[in-house]
Amino acid sequence: MSTDISLSPPPRRPLFGLVDVNNFYVSCERAFNPRLANVPVVVLSNNDGCAVARSNEVKALGIKMGAPWFQMKTLARQHGIVALSSNYALYGDMSNRVMSILRGFSPDIEVYSIDESFLRVETVAHLHGGAGAMGHAMRQRIRQWTSLPVCAGFGGSKTLAKFANHLAKKNPLFDGVCDLAALSAAERQHWMEKYAVSEVWGVGHRLAARLQSIGIRSVFDLASAHHPLIRRSFGVLLERTVAELQCTPCLDLEDLADPKQQIMVSRSFGSMVQDVAQLGEAVAWHIDRAAEKLRAQRSVAAAVYVFLQTNRFRPADPQHNPGMLVPLSDPSDDTRVLTQTALHGLRQIHRCDCWYKKCGVMLLELTLKRQRQETLFDEPVARAPSSQLMTAVDAINRVWGRGTLRTGAAGMSSRSEMHAQHRSPRYTTRWDELPVAR
DNA sequence: TCTGGGGTCCTAGGACCC
DNA sequence: TCTGGGGTCCTAGGACCC
Numbered sequence: 001m002s003t004d005i006s007l008s009p010p011p012r013r014p015l016f017g018l019v020d021v022n023n024f025y026v027s028c029e030r031a032f033n034p035r036l037a038n039v040p041v042v043v044l045s046n047n048d049g050c051a052v053a054r055s056n057e058v059k060a061l062g063i064k065m066g067a068p069w070f071q072m073k074t075l076a077r078q079h080g081i082v083a084l085s086s087n088y089a090l091y092g093d094m095s096n097r098v099m100s101i102l103r104g105f106s107p108d109i110e111v112y113s114i115d116e117s118f119l120r121v122e123t124v125a126h127l128h129g130g131a132g133a134m135g136h137a138m139r140q141r142i143r144q145w146t147s148l149p150v151c152a153g154f155g156g157s158k159t160l161a162k163f164a165n166h167l168a169k170k171n172p173l174f175d176g177v178c179d180l181a182a183l184s185a186a187e188r189q190h191w192m193e194k195y196a197v198s199e200v201w202g203v204g205h206r207l208a209a210r211l212q213s214i215g216i217r218s219v220f221d222l223a224s225a226h227h228p229l230i231r232r233s234f235g236v237l238l239e240r241t242v243a244e245l246q247c248t249p250c251l252d253l254e255d256l257a258d259p260k261q262q263i264m265v266s267r268s269f270g271s272m273v274q275d276v277a278q279l280g281e282a283v284a285w286h287i288d289r290a291a292e293k294l295r296a297q298r299s300v301a302a303a304v305y306v307f308l309q310t311n312r313f314r315p316a317d318p319q320h321n322p323g324m325l326v327p328l329s330d331p332s333d334d335t336r337v338l339t340q341t342a343l344h345g346l347r348q349i350h351r352c353d354c355w356y357k358k359c360g361v362m363l364l365e366l367t368l369k370r371q372r373q374e375t376l377f378d379e380p381v382a383r384a385p386s387s388q389l390m391t392a393v394d395a396i397n398r399v400w401g402r403g404t405l406r407t408g409a410a411g412m413s414s415r416s417e418m419h420a421q422h423r424s425p426r427y428t429t430r431w432d433e434l435p436v437a438r
Numbered sequence: 439t440c441t442g443g444g445g446t447c448c449t450a451g452g453a454c455c456c
Numbered sequence: 457t458c459t460g461g462g463g464t465c466c467t468a469g470g471a472c473c474c
Contacts, residue, residue, distance in 0.1 A: 044442090045441090045442035045443075046442055046443070047440085047441090047442075048440085049440075049441055049442055050441060050442060052442070052443095066441085066442080067441090068440070068441040069440075069441085070439080070440040070441075071440090071441080073440095086442090112473090112474080113473085113474045114474080115474085116474085201472095201473080202472065202473080203472085204471065204472050204473080206470090206471065206472090207471075207472085235448070235449075235471095236448075237447075237448070237471085237472080260445075260446095261445090261446080262444095262445075262446090263444090263445095264443080264444055264445075265443090265444085266442095266443065266444085267442085267443080268441090268442070268443090271439090311441090312441090313440095313441055357441095358442095360443090419440090
């Protein structure tokens with residue numbers, strides 16, 4: 001019988017996990033269409049512009065992330081590449097399913113992007129017999145419940161978990177799960193020497209080039225770098241990354257409730273636009289969307305930025321990429337106020353002789369609605385109808401679909417300017433698009 | 439013909455103040 | 457004749473991420 005009567009367990013070292021879905025958009029498409037298995041598949045961005053997700057077969061053909069679709073059509077024909085338009089309704093729903101499964105493993109979770117989450121696991125890993133075994137259990141359950149393939153990486157910091165995940169994905173011997181904390185120091189060094197410094201989370205292509213010029217080439221080189229030198233030459237961000245690689249966690253999971261500090265909505269046009277009325281409709285449409293996001297996080301905006309872009313891939317055309325920041329005297333979440341503000345800005349910046357390829361809006365200087373400063377001339381009672389109207393608009397659009405109810409400025413025509421020729425059905429979010437078993 | 443969309447954070451430098 | 461030095465705030469731009 002144990003005589004240990006200590007009341008609290010010894011503190012455990014932090015252990016972070018990173019779980020992500022392999023080739024997420026492609027895997028979602030394959031989940032509902034078995035014919036896509038083992039054939040090269042790409043998913044295209046809005047307007048069917050660029051490749052934003054690639055199956056392994058497509059990666060093997062050398063097609064890069066972000067490659068323009070029109071440039072690879074010949075290659076696509078030769079190899080039978082299947083191209084799909086992006087289907088964000090489907091991907092968003094599948095993402096929610098994966099994240100709720102992960103919440104069943106650890107309550108400490110940060111949904112980092114549509115296809116990946118960080119987790120704190122030091123308090124729960126022992127329930128599964130260690131982080132590695134837990135990673136395999138996650139893989140198995142997600143596979144069984146959603147049919148999506150995931151990889152899991154574990155380490156003593158977020159940066160190490162990221163790197164572990166990369167190892168799990170690239171090396172079959174890990175079978176999709178890598179726990180760096182369970183490897184020996186010599187093994188860790190072996191893997192860190194094997195990968196270029198550009199694989200480190202937080203090192204983009206510019207930093208990688210500068211690091212290489214001073215002899216820091218591998219992940220291990222960076223992990224062994226001299227702190228003050230890194231701080232002096234590259235700033236605090238990279239210094240923090242070095243500490244994280246040395247297993248000193250500097251970044252914790254982030255609070256999911258943090259509201260956004262800015263909200264942006266922009267789109268390229270299917271074809272170029274010159275007419276200011278048409279530009280105005282697009283701007284108003286974007287404001288509709290942005291204001292909806294703004295209200296969803298219960299904030300108000302104190303400024304609106306509106307911008308236009310001509311086609312930079314046609315340098316012979318007149319280029320004009322103006323933008324204007326328009327402050328609001330009274331911060332607002334009312335679509336009508338924000339639309340008027342944005343259209344005022346648009347009229348100032350637009351030039352009649354230019355063809356525009358893209359326009360967008362940003363809502364800035366956001367604050368929580370309940371923390372709003374009252375102005376001298378405020379009449380809180382006068383705000384109530386606006387608030388009720390916006391609540392009703394959002395409720396109707398939630399039920400009947402985005403854009404069902406919108407401002408007149410956003411136009412009467414349905415959104416047909418965008419190209420999306422190869423979109424799959426919204427299998428999981430529309431009754432009339434449910435998959436049918438025969 | 440055709441080239442995505444959305445975020446965050448840090449730093450340098452100028453304006454301004456005392 | 458001689459023209460300082462330190463601090464804050466703001467903004468634009470750059471770097472990174474997915």
